[in-house]
Amino acid sequence: MREMRAMDSVDAKLLAEVQRRADLTAQELGEVLNLSPSQAARRRARLEAEGVITGYRARLDPARLGLAVQAFVQVQMAAHSADNAAGFVRLVGTLPEVVGCWTLTGEADYLLRVWCADLPALNQLIHHRLLPHPAVARVQSQIVMDQPKADSGLPV
Template structure:
């Protein structure tokens, strides 16, 4: 990956709908050169393209981070919890952590009642879950920032 590839990644992170013509113009390349470079990057570091949705307009009024501590730490328990997290549409990101919590889940819910149902009816009843702590996001200061390539 050279500097031109990195610039293509920077540009596409800001606007994935740029055409090969526009990429070429911005990079001083022909449209075909820009298109070939983009295609090569799509076979490597570019995982895909997605629309950025306004959560409020989509009916999602509560964003929260949910810390999950496991009651037991066996391989099967972690695999079962990972499967659960994968099936919950409210969970938009899930991380394993060091420190007090074993997992950190970023969740989006319609309202506080929906967040409560997620915690009380889906997370806490899971046999491997020992504790759950939620932090509700009051204001998101930075969202969807591009990677520093």
């Protein structure tokens, strides 16, 4: 990884644009930034090389994939040990329904963001995959009713 140089307002605008639409061509990015396509491409390549841009992803429509239930699941551990944490993280890595996992301060130790086809699938995940794990003491879920603000990029 190259040493990171200070970002300017053009870099910030570039980052905002690629977060909004990662498939921009160098030509399109140059037009947005008022740069030539080659200058825009070099800036994007530099930000990738510096590790500021870590990758690109497509956003998929959950409903078109048959995923109707989004939920946040709080997990409280039975005991706090490195082995328990490692075992639980390994389990989470095997669950495709879990699309995000965070460790937390407070009562819950982990927060999982999950997508399931329906409520029975969420029930199956909680009661047959999470709760039986020996490291798990308690699980609490909140089902998402609506998402007024879609996932967005980082503030730049």
